[in-house]
Amino acid sequence: MTGTDKTNGRHDHRPPLTIYLAAPRGFCAGVDRAIQIVELALAKYGAPVYVRHEIVHNRYVVESLKAKGAIFVEELDEIPDTDAPIVFSAHGVPKAVPEAARSRRMFVLDATCPLVSKVHVEAERLYGEGYEILLIGHEGHPEVIGTTGQLPPGAVHLIETIADAERFTPRLPDWLAVITQTTLSVDDTKEIVHALKERFPALALPRKDDICYATTNRQDAVKRIAPHCDRMIVVGSPNSSNSLRLVEVAERAGCPRAMLIQRAAEIDWPLFRGIGRLGITAGASAPEILVDEIIDAFKARFTAEVKSVTTAEEEIAFKLPRELREMPAL
Known part of the structure; x- marks a missing residue:
């Protein structure tokens, strides 16, 4: 089935496609806070700002922060003696890391998710x-x-x-x-x-579920749309745990094929030939700009209608470190 492009009267040969856009998707409060910490530190103290490990598991985010003056390292011993801020990533660090930072009198901003x-x-x-x-x-x-x-x-x-x-x-x-x-x-x-x-019947369980609200909400949203989709795209990085879990959840919920994609340029178009319904979500460390990029790529090849499917509202925000709280929001 094809349509007519009413703007110029030409026949539109693009096939129809319904895109189900999962919500919530993308950045969670912990990721948003971690990225803000790096950006505000750059704004307040200037470059460089050192970051131990990827601040969040997303290449686009990391490269964007590098372009602004962030330097990413895996270990503190890669950092020279400096007064520049050292940011710990959202994933948290072993106790030995802040202890080593204190022994070197480093200025640390901890972006560990609360x-x-x-x-x-x-x-x-x-x-x-x-x-x-x-x-x-x-x-x-x-x-x-x-x-x-x-x-x-x-x-x-x-x-x-x-x-x-x-x-x-x-x-x-x-x-x-x-x-x-x-x-x-x-x-x-x-x-x-x-x-x-x-x-072990006496096993002590967490007082409150350790799996975070954002992980749970994104998986619930995928479960809602996956059974209705011919394909599912999870926007995220291959080293992002929560993104990989979304791929698994989509296929278990009934989508014939789900795949992790970082950027629109990675789309393997033959895999989407003949589909009529596509689901799209994003891992908690994937920015919305990458979702928009992928939707635009499908709109260039299909007459696409985007339907947002919302399963929860998220209004959680976490406090910034005291040193950055007086900074204006970026």
Whole structure:
């Protein structure tokens, strides 16, 4: 089915397409705060501002901040002696990192997401009460490294799968507590917690769910639209945990094919030939400009109608570090 371009009378040979745009999508409060911290630090103190690890897992965001004067490093020993601000990323850091920064008298601005910090505090409380700690998460992810690093070596046991949960042997089964990475699949995590609870009925659970509101909301929005879509695009970076989980959630919810895409230039157009319904969402570290770019790319090839599907409203905002609170908003 094709239409007529009424502006010039020519026949429009572009096929029709309905785009279901998931909401909420994109930046969460923690990501927004972290990026603001780098931008405000650059505005107040000038370049350079050093950032330990990617401030958030998105190449576009990182490159944009580099262009403004941010310098990204993986470890503090890459930073020369300087009075310039050092920003810790939104994912959080092991305790040894701020300790090393203090020993060098570095000026630190901590952009750790407050919901990640909550998990850190929870881990310390549980450990102090004598619990053996299980952390559900993905090995090597910076958030997992940061949370594990709040406690002495060996105090935290990483559980990635149900198989891990089934073979874990605790020291004292009645003194076992679980915490989680904030960006996991809600459904996968429930299954792992259930497997642990079956084995260890006294398992202490978080007072409040560790998986953050933004991760939960974005997964719920995808579950709403995925069954109605021929394809689903998740805008995000391959090292973004919450974005990868959205791809998995979309396919489990009934979308025949979901894929992670960083920029419109990456779209493999043959995969979208013949589709009539496309779902689009974005991970919590993906800016809206990248969503707009991908929608525009489809509008150039389809007569596209965009329908927003909203499953929750988000009005959460987190305080900036005291040093930056007097700055005007950028």
